[in-house]
Every structure is written in C-alpha cells, then in structure tokens.
Amino acid sequence: QEDDFKKVISHAKEYGYVFQSSEIYDGLSAVYDYGQNGAALKNNIKEYWWKAMVQLHGNIVGIDSAILMHPTTWKASGHVDAFNDPLIDNKDSKKRYRADVLIEDHVAKIEAKIDKEVAKASKRFGDAFDKEQFLATNPRVVEYQEQACSILKRMGKSLENEDLADVKSLIEELGIGCPLSGSKNWTDVKQFNLMFGTKLGASSENAMDLYLRPETAQGIFVNFLNVQKTGRMKIPFGIAQIGKAFRNEIVARQFIFRQREFEQMEMQFFIRPGSQREWYEKWKEDRIKWHWSLGMGKDNYRFHDHDKLAHYADAAADIEFKFPFGFKELEGIHSRTDFDLGNHEKYSSKKLQYFDPELNESYVPYVVETSIGVDRMFLAVFSNSLQEEDLGNGTTRTVLKLPAVLAPTKAAVFPLVKKDGLPELAHGIVEDLKWDFNVLYDEKDAVGRRYRRQDAAGTPFCITVDHQTLEDGTVTVRHRDTMEQQRVPKENVKRIIAQEVDM
Ligand code: ATP
DSSP, rough: HHHHHHHHHHHHHHHHSSTTTTTTGOOTOOEEEOOOHOOOOOOHHHHHHIIIITTTTTTTEEOOOBBBBHHHHHHHTTHHHHOEEEEEEEETTTTTEEEEHHHHHHHHHHHHHHHHHHHHHHHHHGGOOOHHHHHOHHHHHHHHHHHHHHHHHHHHHHHHHHHHHHHHHHHHHOOOHHHHHHTOOOOOOOOEEEEEEEEESSSTOOEEEEEEEEEEEHHHHHHHHEEEEEHTTTSSEEEEEEEEEEOOOSSOOTGGSSSSSEEEEEEEEEETTTTTTHHHHHHHHHHHHHHHHTOSSSGGGEEESSOOOOOOSSSEEEEEEEEETTTEEEEEEEEEEEEHHHHHHHHHHOOOOOTTTTTTTEEEOOEEEEEEHHHHHHHHHHHHEEEEEEEESOOOEEEEEEOOGOSSSSSEEEESSOOOOOHHHHHHHHHHHTTTEEEOOOOOHHHHHHHHHHHHHHHSHHHHHHHHHHHOEEEEETTTTTEEEEEEEGGGHHHHHHHHHHH
C-alpha cells in the first residue's frame, strides 16, 4: 500500500501533475503546486462539478466571494472559538501530533489485525467463506471490533466534553508511543486554532487582525440576501462556490489529501425549517450519484454517518473514498440548521430572513450543505486511475486511466514518420481539433513509445497519420484503455472523441 502511494506521488511529479511548492528552496510543508497537466485536471474537475451543481439546476446559482472577510464573520461562524485540533507534544522527540490522529492510527492498527484474520480465514475456507458471519462470530475478531469501537467512543466523548485530560489518559492507557521514536513521554493535550491569521492595514497600531478563510461557506452565508434578492430566488434554492481555503493543519501528510492551502467546492441549499431531513437525504443521494457517474467503481465509495456532530450540524455524513491509504473522507454533507444565518443575524444586527409567499411568513432558512475538496477529488481520481498493467507477454505498461471527461489532454496526434508530408497532415488535424479539445502534437521517438507516453500521461486517444492517410484520408484512432485501434476517415475523429469526453 505504501509503495503504491509512493508511486502515485512520483508519477504525479514525473508527468507534470503535482509539484512540491517552492521545491528549489526544499519545499514548504503541506503546500503543493499543480503543473501543466495538474492544472488542467483540476480545472476539469471543477467544471464537472459546476456543470452538475449550477448549470443543471435552475434553482442553484454560483458566486465567487473574497478570501478575506470581516473578522466578525469567524466569531459568528464559531471558528474563533471552536475550530480547534487537540495537540499533544512528545517531550523526547519534541514533535507535535494531533491527539485524535494518534488514537485513530492506533485503531487503524487494530482494524488491520481484523483484516488479517479475515484474509487468513478466507484463504482457509475458500468459496465457503462468509465474511459477514465471520465478523459477527469469530471471538478474536469480535474482541478487536469491540476494542476499536470503545476507544473511538471514549475519544469522541472526551473531545465533545472538552475533557482533554482524558484524551491524554487514553493515549497513555493504550500505550501509544511517538511514531518517530516510540517514546511514551507526552505533554498535556492543548487546543490549537487552525485559522491562519494575517493583518489588514499598513501601520501596526491601526492594523486589523484578519483570517484567511478556512472554508468558502461563510462567503455564501453573508451574501445570502444579496443573491436571494437580486436573483429573485425562491426557497428551496442553492448558492454554490469554488475557491481557496486555508487551514494551519498540524498533521500535514498524505500528499495533497491534507494541505494548508486547498480548494473547496461548496453548495449551501436554503430550505424551510423542518424540511432538513428530506433535503439532507436527497443531497446525499445526488452527490453519491455524481461520484458514481465518473465510473471509478461503486465499491470505492461508502457513507460514514457521524454520531459526533460539529458545532453547527444536526446531521452529517461523509462520502468516503478508498484512497491508497484506506477509506477516508472525500466530501461532507451537513445539515447546518439555521446556525450560520442565525448567528450572522445576531452579530451583524441585520435581518437575514426570507419571506415565504406560500406560508405568508418570514423565517431564517435552514441549510443543507455539500462540501468537497478539489484536491482530495484530484487525489481520488488520480490514484484510482494509475495502474500497472500486465500485457501478458512478459511486458507491462503504466497507464493512467483517467475518466476521459477529466483528462487534461483529450488526444495526441502523431505522424508515423517525420517525412513525406505526414507532419503537415498531423498538424492540420491538431488545428482542426484544438477549437474543441485540448490536444497535442508529438513526433519524437517510435510510435510505440509515443503511445506509452500518452498512456502514462492519461490521454484517452492517440490519432496516427500514416502513408495510407495520404491515399484515402483515413487515420488510426487508438483507445488508451483497450489499446484497440480503429481506422476511420479523419473527418470522424472529432465525433469519436466528443462521444467519450462530453459531459
Ligand atoms: P478532515 O476531517 O479530513 O480534516 P473536515 O471534516 O475538517 O476534514 P470539512 O471542514 O467538512 O472537512 O471540509 C469539507 C471538505 O474539504 C472535506 O471533505 C475535504 O474534501 C476538504 N478538505 C478539508 N480540509 C482539507 C485539507 N486540509 N486539505 C485538502 N482538502 C481539505
């Protein structure tokens, strides 16, 4: 697993997808840059989301609010008081950790033991193996499950009650050591606010303390009435936005999964109070279908319903994806009640209400939100697509099977050889296609090498011009995933590509 993940990271670099930020200065931890292919993949992910959420919904509109907001925003939203992670330092190694992550890692080790038992039993019993039954009845596995469950429950309770001393006791009782040195010499657990602070204004006396936004949602809430009035929106309606968010994450690892600067795609759906359960279920269903539509395998997704709720929510679920390091949160769906608008009313003393003509009354709307990280979606798509394929004759190929709709380059056009007018013909095809798709021209190396290069870069089609093209105007279209080649009139190429890449 770890090796697979290392391959993902090095492939992302080698093919111009993701670079460590400021690499020539040895990088900045948990900050990344997207290269020529990465930027294109990221844009395509955003477009795929925007089309599904905004363009296809008559009652959802999109905005673009500022990263810097009035500081009271973050008092009202609860982020100043409650956007914290519990930190613990190891006294010997002087390294800092998130206490909840240390405990979760410990639980993951117990879960790995369960997986091992399952694998052993499945091997022993073969076809007759019933996993569900095994999990429910094998005494050792049942004990592991109970252990894992009770640890997570106790942690959840202690964090909820802000009982940080108990979080420390739990770490000590479980005998958790520092991941680097193994040392079990821990400090007390402290809360650490994740927001990045900055200053507005030139002189230090009258500078105003600001935060870089830790989520895009608040830009939507503070504009709720502006959009509702100018767009003449009727409840239920949604406001969507894509933009950067910043969090001073402590456990910054797992590549672009958890970054300090990242992008979110969020949608706040404003509804009548009391209808939140229905809309929450509806958005859970809609969002999982959006993920499935990319064809990356339904088994790679699962819901995780939260027992422990954030300060603003009355129901919450994650859509988890099977990343190379296991199932982890990809998207959150939250029923936020009137928490945000209600608090902004309080702090701003402005009415943030909607007059419902059908009910003939005014109220603060309830909100169901869907929130997904662009970068996490990128990692999901990229890691799932990267495959090492055995071609059967002792050779393998590395292929990046990106959903065609998201691929940075849709087609590469090759002349078979660099003479006889073939390059000119190939350039002509590029000129024709480039108005509709991102395409590239390549004439370097043998054509087989060129195919492999595009396989690894994720390009779904290769178009090759050869001597027959001179005679009858046909070209070969090679499909990345099947490696099949078809001979078609060059006028048909556009339609063939469009069939697969159009949303
Ligand atoms: P986590 O539990 O992983 O820290 P979260 O529950 O704090 O995430 P939310 O506040 O619900 O996350 O944010 C919504 C989405 O934003 C997440 O589902 C994730 O896709 C993305 N996201 C959150 N934090 C980060 C980060 N540091 N780097 C990249 N993406 C992030």
